Amino acid sequence: MHAATTRAPNRQLRACLFLLPVAVAAVIAACSSGNQTLDAVDPNAVAQNPTFDQVNAIIHNKCVMCHTATSGDGVSGIRFSASNNMQPLTSCTDIVAQRFDIVNRTEDNTMPPGVMPRLSSEEKLLLERWVANGAPAPCNPQP
Amino acid sequence: MQSAAVKRAPVIIALCGAAVCAAAVMFALTRAAQAVPQYSAQAGRTCDSCHILPGNWETPKVAHQKRNMSCGTCHIDPSGGGMRTTTGRFFGRSTLPMIAISPRPQDDWDRNLPGLGRHDKATPYNSALPEGPNNMGQAAAYRDSIHDKWAWGMPDGITPDTPWPGRHAGLNPDPIFRVGGDFRFAFLFGKGKTLAFPMQLDVHSALHPVHHATLLMNVGARGQNSGYSDTIDDSHTPYFRELFAMTNEWPYQAYAKAGRFVPAFGLKLDDHTTRTRREFELDTSLPETRVLGVEAGFVAAAPFFQASYFKMKSKFEVPDQWNVFDVDNGWGTAFNAGWRDLGWSAGASAMLRRRPLDEGGDTDTYALYGSINPWYFWQHVPLTFQGELDTGSEQRASGLKQHKLVMYGEADFMAWNGVTLLAAYDWADPDRDVIDDESGRFQLGAQITVYPGVTLDSRFRFLNVATPTGDATDFFTQLHLWF
Numbered sequence: 001m002h003a004a005t006t007r008a009p010n011r012q013l014r015a016c017l018f019l020l021p022v023a024v025a026a027v028i029a030a031c032s033s034g035n036q037t038l039d040a041v042d043p044n045a046v047a048q049n050p051t052f053d054q055v056n057a058i059i060h061n062k063c064v065m066c067h068t069a070t071s072g073d074g075v076s077g078i079r080f081s082a083s084n085n086m087q088p089l090t091s092c093t094d095i096v097a098q099r100f101d102i103v104n105r106t107e108d109n110t111m112p113p114g115v116m117p118r119l120s121s122e123e124k125l126l127l128e129r130w131v132a133n134g135a136p137a138p139c140n141p142q143p
Numbered sequence: 144m145q146s147a148a149v150k151r152a153p154v155i156i157a158l159c160g161a162a163v164c165a166a167a168v169m170f171a172l173t174r175a176a177q178a179v180p181q182y183s184a185q186a187g188r189t190c191d192s193c194h195i196l197p198g199n200w201e202t203p204k205v206a207h208q209k210r211n212m213s214c215g216t217c218h219i220d221p222s223g224g225g226m227r228t229t230t231g232r233f234f235g236r237s238t239l240p241m242i243a244i245s246p247r248p249q250d251d252w253d254r255n256l257p258g259l260g261r262h263d264k265a266t267p268y269n270s271a272l273p274e275g276p277n278n279m280g281q282a283a284a285y286r287d288s289i290h291d292k293w294a295w296g297m298p299d300g301i302t303p304d305t306p307w308p309g310r311h312a313g314l315n316p317d318p319i320f321r322v323g324g325d326f327r328f329a330f331l332f333g334k335g336k337t338l339a340f341p342m343q344l345d346v347h348s349a350l351h352p353v354h355h356a357t358l359l360m361n362v363g364a365r366g367q368n369s370g371y372s373d374t375i376d377d378s379h380t381p382y383f384r385e386l387f388a389m390t391n392e393w394p395y396q397a398y399a400k401a402g403r404f405v406p407a408f409g410l411k412l413d414d415h416t417t418r419t420r421r422e423f424e425l426d427t428s429l430p431e432t433r434v435l436g437v438e439a440g441f442v443a444a445a446p447f448f449q450a451s452y453f454k455m456k457s458k459f460e461v462p463d464q465w466n467v468f469d470v471d472n473g474w475g476t477a478f479n480a481g482w483r484d485l486g487w488s489a490g491a492s493a494m495l496r497r498r499p500l501d502e503g504g505d506t507d508t509y510a511l512y513g514s515i516n517p518w519y520f521w522q523h524v525p526l527t528f529q530g531e532l533d534t535g536s537e538q539r540a541s542g543l544k545q546h547k548l549v550m551y552g553e554a555d556f557m558a559w560n561g562v563t564l565l566a567a568y569d570w571a572d573p574d575r576d577v578i579d580d581e582s583g584r585f586q587l588g589a590q591i592t593v594y595p596g597v598t599l600d601s602r603f604r605f606l607n608v609a610t611p612t613g614d615a616t617d618f619f620t621q622l623h624l625w626f
């Protein structure tokens with residue numbers, strides 16, 4: 001038995017009229033985007049002098065799931081790992097030593113890989129500023 | 144500089160939009176009707192997807208009609224997701240799987256995988272399915288025929304606003320106590336990496352001692368894609384994902400609830416990674432999206448309206464796993480309204496959050512969404528479309544606002560019983576003023592439900608980001624066990 005209770009066509013028309021502005025708005029809105037860097041749009045979007053803790057939080061949230069000291073040995077349950085040359089990013093010295101690579105790889109969006117969430121503009125800017133300031137960290141005291 | 148792929152995104156979106164409009168116009172001009180997020184679409188086309196054959200049902204008064212695709216038809220939470228109602232369970236047993244264990248809808252008798260033929264033991268495959276009670280008076284006699292492994296007891300009396308005995312074969316239509324669960328085990332294969340991790344480990348229970356009163360509790364894990372041991376060791380495993388008291392089963396399916404939940408907003412998609420959820424603190428997999436508040440509304444046939452007021456934890460902190468009163472100074476409100484019929488739906492949502500900058504600042508979010516269900520009109524076109532467009536703003540640490548634009552669209556084709564093919568695209572520009580921060584993701588996959596409670600969902604996912612070097616592909620598959 002089919003559920004079809006036939007209705008007046010004007011109700012369908014109302015649905016179309018609702019969907020039309022959705023599609024139009026999508027097209028219009030998607031046709032343009034910004035052309036400035038976050039630094040230019042809002043210089044105060046992130047701290048001028050980021051701390052290592054702020055950097056470490058980003059690394060922990062976006063990188064450490066793969067870049068662990070135990071990568072490759074399946075310690076974390078049934079986790080297989082990435083390539084054998086995976087560099088851990090679990091310690092202060094790891095992060096400081098690879099800071100330029102971290103900035104470059106996240107800036108060009110090659111990391112995080114696959115469809116894992118990329119870093120936000122704020123996170124990228126924060127990493128850039130931290131490196132530009134000499135990468136202050138407990139394991140890398142400022143000169 | 145934007146990659147060609149990202150520059151093409153608006154064109155793709157425009158084409159999709161045009162296709163949706165064209166389809167909408169076509170349906171408007173052809174025939175009347177009536178849609179939906181994916182499964183509700185598939186249920187909406189025939190009454191016997193959610194009931195045994197209705198026979199000669201008396202038409203209830205408008206206030207008691209449930210002829211719509213409300214989330215609350217299949218889920219205890221009127222906002223959708225989590226524990227299923229008896230109607231949702233019946234759909235999962237009769238319509239969704241390859242092998243049905245409740246009588247399969249008549250229109251699906253010959254929609255099995257080629258070569259399998261008719262084989263469900265629960266389906267008589269004669270001229271008609273068994274009929275249930277036609278009215279409340281007849282329903283009482285069906286109480287003795289209830290045999291349900293996951294639900295116990297039944298409140299005294301029958302009301303026109305609750306499911307009746309006999310309309311879902313032997314399932315308990317309105318139990319005093321029920322349990323359920325959702326368990327998802329994920330596998331991710333990408334260039335240079337393979338991950339296996341638990342995505343969801345939820346156990347639901349609902350206490351419903353008398354009509355109009357329900358206590359829902361959902362306890363789950365915070366799944367970590369770094370693996371099983373990290374998930375088990377996580378400080379939020381387990382935690383109250385939902386815990387609220389609700390008065391419901393009122394005319395026009397009106398309800399009010401209070402406790403911890405995720406506010407009703409937009410399409411509550413099964414895929415929590417979609418940007419329409421993640422960009423606006425609505426990712427249902429995360430404990431930090433849970434708020435403490437009150438929500439009231441109605442989900443009638445077919446208009447719906449839901450409004451909530453809530454308090455929440457700082458955006459930068461995670462609320463306590465058990466203490467649902469662990470909130471900070473900020474507050475929020477959300478509204479969700481629209482029309483859900485059997486062949487189409489349309490809705491709009493708005494959500495405002497107000498909180499100090501050091502708790503995450505203010506956010507404003509607005510959404511338009513809808514769906515169309517061609518399958519309702521043509522039995523040989525098992526298609527469903529759904530889409531959402533979100534815009535909004537949030538405050539950066541500086542106090543300045545960033546403006547967002549996010550879109551989602553999905554098409555589903557239920558090729559055979561238990562086999563749904565899907566194509567989905569979501570796109571986000573997290574800051575309309577900033578260059579090179581957009582990304583789009585196209586998914587192509589299949590959901591295969593061999594037996595009730597066992598679904599395999601596999602997808603190829605193609606990500607294109609603003610810098611060409613970042614484009615990537617992976618293969619994601621999850622085993623979803625549910626009951």
